[in-house]
Amino acid sequence: MTFLQVRGLVSGYDRSTVLNAVDLDLDSGATLGLLGRNGAGKSTLVLTLAGLVSPTSGSVTVGGVELAGKRPDQIARAGVALVPQGRRVWATLTVGEHLTLAAGRRTGTWTVDGILDLLPRLRERRRQYAGQLSGGEQQMLAVARALLTNPRLVLLDEPSDGLAPAIVEQIGAVITTMRAEGVAVLLVEQDLHLAFACADEIAVMEKGALVHRVPTPQFRRDPETAGRLLGVS
Amino acid sequence: MSVLRCRALSRSFGALKAVSEVDLVVEPGARHALIGPNGAGKSTLFKLVTGTMRPDTGHVELAGQDVTTLSEVKRCRLGMSQTLQHSSLFASMTALETVELAVQRHEKGRIAFLPRKQPVVGERAGKLLADVGLIRRREVPVPSLSHGERKQLEVALALACRPSLLLLDEPAAGLSPAERARLVELLGGLPSEITVLFVEHDLDLVFALADAVTVLHLGRVLLSGPPAQVRASDAVREAYLGSSRREELWA
Numbered sequence: 001m002t003f004l005q006v007r008g009l010v011s012g013y014d015r016s017t018v019l020n021a022v023d024l025d026l027d028s029g030a031t032l033g034l035l036g037r038n039g040a041g042k043s044t045l046v047l048t049l050a051g052l053v054s055p056t057s058g059s060v061t062v063g064g065v066e067l068a069g070k071r072p073d074q075i076a077r078a079g080v081a082l083v084p085q086g087r088r089v090w091a092t093l094t095v096g097e098h099l100t101l102a103a104g105r106r107t108g109t110w111t112v113d114g115i116l117d118l119l120p121r122l123r124e125r126r127r128q129y130a131g132q133l134s135g136g137e138q139q140m141l142a143v144a145r146a147l148l149t150n151p152r153l154v155l156l157d158e159p160s161d162g163l164a165p166a167i168v169e170q171i172g173a174v175i176t177t178m179r180a181e182g183v184a185v186l187l188v189e190q191d192l193h194l195a196f197a198c199a200d201e202i203a204v205m206e207k208g209a210l211v212h213r214v215p216t217p218q219f220r221r222d223p224e225t226a227g228r229l230l231g232v233s
Numbered sequence: 234m235s236v237l238r239c240r241a242l243s244r245s246f247g248a249l250k251a252v253s254e255v256d257l258v259v260e261p262g263a264r265h266a267l268i269g270p271n272g273a274g275k276s277t278l279f280k281l282v283t284g285t286m287r288p289d290t291g292h293v294e295l296a297g298q299d300v301t302t303l304s305e306v307k308r309c310r311l312g313m314s315q316t317l318q319h320s321s322l323f324a325s326m327t328a329l330e331t332v333e334l335a336v337q338r339h340e341k342g343r344i345a346f347l348p349r350k351q352p353v354v355g356e357r358a359g360k361l362l363a364d365v366g367l368i369r370r371r372e373v374p375v376p377s378l379s380h381g382e383r384k385q386l387e388v389a390l391a392l393a394c395r396p397s398l399l400l401l402d403e404p405a406a407g408l409s410p411a412e413r414a415r416l417v418e419l420l421g422g423l424p425s426e427i428t429v430l431f432v433e434h435d436l437d438l439v440f441a442l443a444d445a446v447t448v449l450h451l452g453r454v455l456l457s458g459p460p461a462q463v464r465a466s467d468a469v470r471e472a473y474l475g476s477s478r479r480e481e482l483w484a
Binding site: 051052071072073076077081082088089090091092093097098100101102104129131132145149 | 304305306309322323325326334338344374376377
């Protein structure tokens with residue numbers, strides 16, 4: 001069932017338009033890998049869906065509820081979680097404190113204990129300050145924080161950026177678990193490995209619009225199209 | 234005694250010497266700006282000072298104490314505080330709740346989770362929000378603050394740990410002219426017990442606020458001195474504009 005429905009979404013900064021009428025559907029439990037060159041509008045799309053950039057026109061419904069133009073906290077309460085680029089953590093809060101604060105008084109599928117079972121490295125580091133974690137551990141913490149809000153749609157903005165392959169694999173395992181729990185995942189990536197490993201479908205953005213969308217196996221069989229759209233070989 | 238002293242700090246990335254033999258002295262009460270063209274090494278030097286990154290060689294001293302091997306968290310306890318883009322981490326928390334968290338961390342050590350609030354914490358958090366001009370916005374969830382308001386909040390969070398040295402990384406980035414003016418007023422109005430070191434691209438803001446300026450170029454200190462000296466320097470102009478002269482461009 002279509003969970004996220006985006007229609008004619010136009011958005012940008014000041015007077016420059018970045019998104020030109022984006023249409024996008026995403027089902028519950030589906031993972032879409034969103035690729036594209038630098039400046040194609042991937043991050044702007046994610047930030048607009050999270051409410052951090054205001055759309056000029058268009059519609060965004062999540063589970064049938066219109067969210068375009070709503071405030072970021074209202075969108076978060078509607079079940080949308082963002083894992084922002086650059087894994088932001090609060091250096092002087094411990095791992096455990098981050099998780100307790102993120103969970104708040106909510107109840108749902110994801111609990112602090114459940115998350116720590118899934119990411120044992122974080123359990124080991126539970127009493128450490130986030131500022132003392134490695135880049136990979138900080139990224140895991142950022143993902144854990146998002147999941148603890150028990151979201152139904154997770155937006156991940158380049159989670160593998162700058163991380164070692166072994167860490168990227170663990171992030172991939174978490175995304176696979178989210179999918180099994182029925183969470184819709186929009187995964188923005190520059191790196192093809194994680195997108196290929198997790199996504200059911202691959203979409204490509206170009207000049208602020210979605211220009212290509214196919215099942216992942218089909219995308220992988222067509223390196224020519226991938227090369228033309230992404231400038232990779 | 235200087236608040237901050239860097240001695241012969243160096244840091245390379247492969248063959249690139251991002252920061253090379255940098256000496257930097259920040260005097261008590263200074264509003265000290267770190268400037269330089271793109272790629273000058275400002276961000277790397279900033280990270281070496283905050284402890285986010287370790288130098289290959291050289292030392293960082295905070296009020297006479299060598300902190301080179303200390304973590305960000307420990308430097309923070311010794312009075313060094315930086316603004317971070319961490320204010321909107323918890324989407325459902327208000328501006329006041331976020332500052333309360335920073336106050337609790339510093340004053341109490343332990344975080345008492347809601348609803349067990351301490352009045353002392355709330356009072357101090359409210360005062361900090363008033364200081365940065367956000368008191369009327371205290372009940373607004375942080376992600377719904379404007380970009381400029383979030384910068385103001387980040388200053389309040391940094392002040393929550395009663396720093397002697399406040400470090401700001403491009404505080405005016407992405408601000409509108411009106412928001413920028415408000416930030417200059419806020420930073421200019423900080424008590425003189427707080428020394429400020431800031432990295433900034435916007436030279437108008439630098440000259441509006443700074444009483445000392447260090448210019449980096451290609452990883453080295455090109456010049457360190459009062460704003461007037463920096464303004465008058467041909468070497469600085471050349472570093473910013475490049476060595477090719479204007480007339481050569483149009484020849």
